[in-house]
Amino acid sequence: MNLPFLVSDKWYDIRDLGNLSGAILDQLDKVLPYGLVYVIAILIGFIASFLIFVLPTQLFLGVLGERKIIGRIQSRYGPNRVGPFGTLQPIADALKLIQKEALIPTAADRWVMLIAPIVFVAPAVLLFAVLPFGPNMVIADVPVSLIYFLAVSSLPVLGAFMAGWSANNKYSLYGAMRIVAMAISYEVPLVMSLLGVALLSSTLSLQGMVFWQKDVHLWMIFLQPIAFAVYFICVSAELNRTPADIAEAESEIVAGYLTEYSGMQWGLFYGMDIGYALAAAAFASTVFLGGWSMWGLEEYVPSWLIFAVKTQLFYLLFLWTRGTLPRLRIDQLMAFAWKFLLPLALLNLLIVATEKVIWTQEELGDGIVFLFAPINIVAAAVLVYAWAKVNGYRPENTPKKPRMVKDATGYIPASGGGR
Amino acid sequence: MTPGLDHFLTVGALLFCLGLIVALSKRNAIGVLMGIELMLNAVNVTLLAFHRFTESANPVAGQTFVVFVITVAAAEAAVALALAVSFYRNRETVDVDRINLLRS
Amino acid sequence: MALEGFGPAFAFWLLSAITLISAGGVMMARNLLHAVLFLIVTFIGVAGFFILLSAEFIAMAQVVIYVGAVAVLILFAILLTPRSARDNSETVWGAPAALLSIALAAVLIFVIHDTAWSETNSFQAPSVEDLGRALLSTWVLPFQLASVLLTAALIGAIMLVRSPEEEAEDALS
Numbered sequence: 001m002n003l004p005f006l007v008s009d010k011w012y013d014i015r016d017l018g019n020l021s022g023a024i025l026d027q028l029d030k031v032l033p034y035g036l037v038y039v040i041a042i043l044i045g046f047i048a049s050f051l052i053f054v055l056p057t058q059l060f061l062g063v064l065g066e067r068k069i070i071g072r073i074q075s076r077y078g079p080n081r082v083g084p085f086g087t088l089q090p091i092a093d094a095l096k097l098i099q100k101e102a103l104i105p106t107a108a109d110r111w112v113m114l115i116a117p118i119v120f121v122a123p124a125v126l127l128f129a130v131l132p133f134g135p136n137m138v139i140a141d142v143p144v145s146l147i148y149f150l151a152v153s154s155l156p157v158l159g160a161f162m163a164g165w166s167a168n169n170k171y172s173l174y175g176a177m178r179i180v181a182m183a184i185s186y187e188v189p190l191v192m193s194l195l196g197v198a199l200l201s202s203t204l205s206l207q208g209m210v211f212w213q214k215d216v217h218l219w220m221i222f223l224q225p226i227a228f229a230v231y232f233i234c235v236s237a238e239l240n241r242t243p244a245d246i247a248e249a250e251s252e253i254v255a256g257y258l259t260e261y262s263g264m265q266w267g268l269f270y271g272m273d274i275g276y277a278l279a280a281a282a283f284a285s286t287v288f289l290g291g292w293s294m295w296g297l298e299e300y301v302p303s304w305l306i307f308a309v310k311t312q313l314f315y316l317l318f319l320w321t322r323g324t325l326p327r328l329r330i331d332q333l334m335a336f337a338w339k340f341l342l343p344l345a346l347l348n349l350l351i352v353a354t355e356k357v358i359w360t361q362e363e364l365g366d367g368i369v370f371l372f373a374p375i376n377i378v379a380a381a382v383l384v385y386a387w388a389k390v391n392g393y394r395p396e397n398t399p400k401k402p403r404m405v406k407d408a409t410g411y412i413p414a415s416g417g418g419r
Numbered sequence: 420m421t422p423g424l425d426h427f428l429t430v431g432a433l434l435f436c437l438g439l440i441v442a443l444s445k446r447n448a449i450g451v452l453m454g455i456e457l458m459l460n461a462v463n464v465t466l467l468a469f470h471r472f473t474e475s476a477n478p479v480a481g482q483t484f485v486v487f488v489i490t491v492a493a494a495e496a497a498v499a500l501a502l503a504v505s506f507y508r509n510r511e512t513v514d515v516d517r518i519n520l521l522r523s
Numbered sequence: 524m525a526l527e528g529f530g531p532a533f534a535f536w537l538l539s540a541i542t543l544i545s546a547g548g549v550m551m552a553r554n555l556l557h558a559v560l561f562l563i564v565t566f567i568g569v570a571g572f573f574i575l576l577s578a579e580f581i582a583m584a585q586v587v588i589y590v591g592a593v594a595v596l597i598l599f600a601i602l603l604t605p606r607s608a609r610d611n612s613e614t615v616w617g618a619p620a621a622l623l624s625i626a627l628a629a630v631l632i633f634v635i636h637d638t639a640w641s642e643t644n645s646f647q648a649p650s651v652e653d654l655g656r657a658l659l660s661t662w663v664l665p666f667q668l669a670s671v672l673l674t675a676a677l678i679g680a681i682m683l684v685r686s687p688e689e690e691a692e693d694a695l696s
Contacts, residue, residue, distance in 0.1 A: 109554075109556075112556075112557070112560070142579060143579065143650065143651060144579050144580050144583050144651055147580065147583040147584070147587065148583055150583075150587055150591075151583045151586035151587045151590075151591065152586075154586070154587060154590065154591030155586075155590065155591075157591075157595065158563060158590070158594070158595075161595075161598060162560070165556060165602075173602070176602075177599075177602055180595055180598060180599055180602075181599070183591075183595065184592065184595050184596070184599070187591065187592075204580075204651055421527060421528075421531070421532050422531065422532055422535035422536075422575075423642070424640050424642055425635050425636055425640070426535065426539075427535075427572070427576070428635045429632055429635055429636075430539050430542065430543070430572070432628055432631035432632055432635065433543055433628060433632075434542065434543065434546055434565075434569075435627075435631075436624040436625070436627055436628040436631070437543070437546040437547060437549070437550055437624070438546070439620070439623070439624045439627065440550055440617075440620050440621050440624045441549055441550050443616055443619075443620035443623070443624075444613040444614060444616050444617040444620040444621070445612075445613060445614070446610075446612050446613060446614050447555060447610070447612075449555065449597060449600055449601055449604070450555060450558065452597070453549055453558060453559065453562050453597065454549075456562065456589070456593065457546055457549065457562070457565065460565065460566065460569045460589075463569065463573075463581075463585075464569060464572050464573075467572070467573055467576045467578050467581065468576060470576070470578070471576040471577060471578075471646060472640070472642050472643065472646070473640060473641060473642060473643055474641060474643040477657075477661070478647060478649050478653070479649040479653050479654050479657040480657075482578055482580070482581055482649060482654050483654065483657050483658060483661075483662050485578070485581050486581065486584070486654070486658065487662075487665060487669055489581075489584060489585065489588055489589075490669045490672070490673065491669070491672065492588075492589075492593070493588050493592060493593060493673070493676075494672050494673050494675075494676035495676075496593045496596055496597070497596060497676050497677070497680045498676050498679055498680055498683070500596050500597065500599075500600040500680075501679070501680035501681075501683035501684045502683060503600055503604070504600055504603050504604070504683075504684050505683045505684055507603070507604045508686070513604050515614070516614055
């Protein structure tokens with residue numbers, strides 16, 4: 001095998017598991033008839049990824065970490081009865097959910113209701129196919145993997161819509177309407193913010209972006225802080241995380257599109273919410289935080305470990321916002337997407353395009369990014385502050401210490417003229 | 420059987436004809452729009468099949484054309500759905516047979 | 524040059540089955556929502572055809588635009604119209620339309636199989652970079668026109684769906 005990257009081509013080099021699996025498959029290919037090795041690879045890969053990746057991250061880091069950490073943020077303990085420190089709580093929950101009956105209302109659209117969880121779950125598995133875990137550790141290194149990720153991550157909305165519509169319940173239908181409206185609104189600034197990233201690194205491949213950030217020795221978050229902020233807000237809105245979880249707001253519309261679901265059908269929706277959050281965190285750490293590269297540290301530490309740590313740290317950000325921020329109203333969220341995020345993303349695109357033209361026309365070296373980064377950070381702060389002031393958001397009224405609700409004068413004013 | 424140009428063209432033709440049936444026969448305006456989208460997709464399949472299998476002086480012309488077709492289809496869908504919603508507000512129907520305000 | 528090997532042939536027949544059956548589902552489904560779900564399956568099948576024809580970017584654009592935007596817009600429009608408008612029945616023109624389409628399909632398939640197409644043996648799949656350069660150099664004028672068209676469609680759609688109360692409010696302010 002010819003591997004021009006930083007990892008040696010010894011199969012036992014565990015810094016890159018791609019070598020090991022490649023060696024095993026090569027040996028198997030000599031023994032087995034043509035093509036069978038791919039079937040075996042798919043099966044082993046599916047089982048192994050389920051055992052190694054999905055189970056620990058989903059159940060222990062995902063569900064347990066989410067419940068423990070959010071519990072701590074909200075001044076309570078979280079699960080602490082089942083197993084040591086409550087670590088077996090997710091398994092107990094899963095067993096309970098599997099035992100429960102999956103009810104289907106008589107007036108519901110039976111087939112659509114059965115298919116909806118599958119449509120919701122399947123894209124989450126597909127998302128991880130293009131994420132690079134190391135120099136050779138990417139399952140499908142397609143040249144358009146950025147757009148692939150966007151395309152596949154727009155599919156689960158359909159599953160959620162099918163779930164909400166098929167239950168034949170007015171609260172479910174409200175939840176479905178809300179999730180569709182949210183998805184279609186927040187998709188626009190999200191794509192606009194990622195357009196700037198693709199423009200600067202002049203590639204649409206996620207692996208290529210990691211190599212770009214490795215070559216210029218600077219992460220994309222420092223070059224495009226606006227794009228990072230817009231991506232973070234948009235993705236947490238699309239994923240129904242708490243500042244924007246109006247599609248399943250318990251206090252407004254029972255449980256939104258999940259109202260009529262029970263048993264493991266509900267469990268699939270709940271578990272895959274965390275799966276999508278993990279995928280979004282992995283994507284953000286690939287695009288904005290340098291992926292598996294860490295300024296030379298990847299020579300000594302396995303690259304997939306760096307990637308996993310970055311992903312989990314980014315996932316903590318999701319948990320933090322979920323534990324601390326209150327839920328917004330739907331008109332506030334819509335106005336925020338179209339009036340605040342979209343213009344900011346467009347301005348970011350303008351700045352980045354200007355810099356890219358300067359960079360290529362003047363034939364400057366890679367070092368110029370260290371000049372661009374402070375400019376962009378200052379520009380980001382000024383733009384966010386100025387645009388918030390123009391829009392009437394008043395960050396200077398943020399309470400420094402707790403006070404009564406009637407004294408805190410309108411942190412975010414009701415948009416839409418207050419009809 | 421290895422799929423060649425004529426196989427792809429056949430699929431495109433069948434898809435186009437199915438879309439034509441939907442577009443001509445549906446009562447609901449949104450159903451008619453779905454038929455038109457099917458026809459546009461069939462045309463895209465045909466264009467890319469020609470792009471893949473026949474010689475061309477410009478090697479990216481086929482894909483460029485498909486990009487424009489998709490753009491126009493998106494714009495058309497947005498305006499058509501806005502028309503349907505607007506018409507429903509005024510007449511309380513989206514039945515294409517009852518969109519006959521100009522008939523005396 | 525046909526697509527050699529077992530994989531592409533299998534993918535082609537599977538995709539044809541999925542696409543045509545779900546397109547038939549769009550025609551046959553009695554419920555308009557079911558028709559939209561079948562339409563989404565058709566879109567994804569067509570995206571599979573695009574990948575088979577080595578146009579990955581177009582396939583991804585197809586999924587983003589058709590499944591992520593157009594289908595969702597259609598769902599939204601259906602939800603904004605009432606329950607009574609959600610049937611997918613035919614008008615009296617159903618039988619003539621079917622006859623016309625079958626005749627057209629027969630003619631098209633006859634022509635397709637009767638023509639001696641000049642197939643090429645040297646196909647180089649253009650990369651996304653080639654496509655981008657072509658869009659911004661050779662076809663820059665249509666590209667700009669398409670963006671103007673999209674803006675016009677955006678403004679037109681917003682103006683069309685404004686309710687009378689909103690217009691009255693804007694006139695006052």
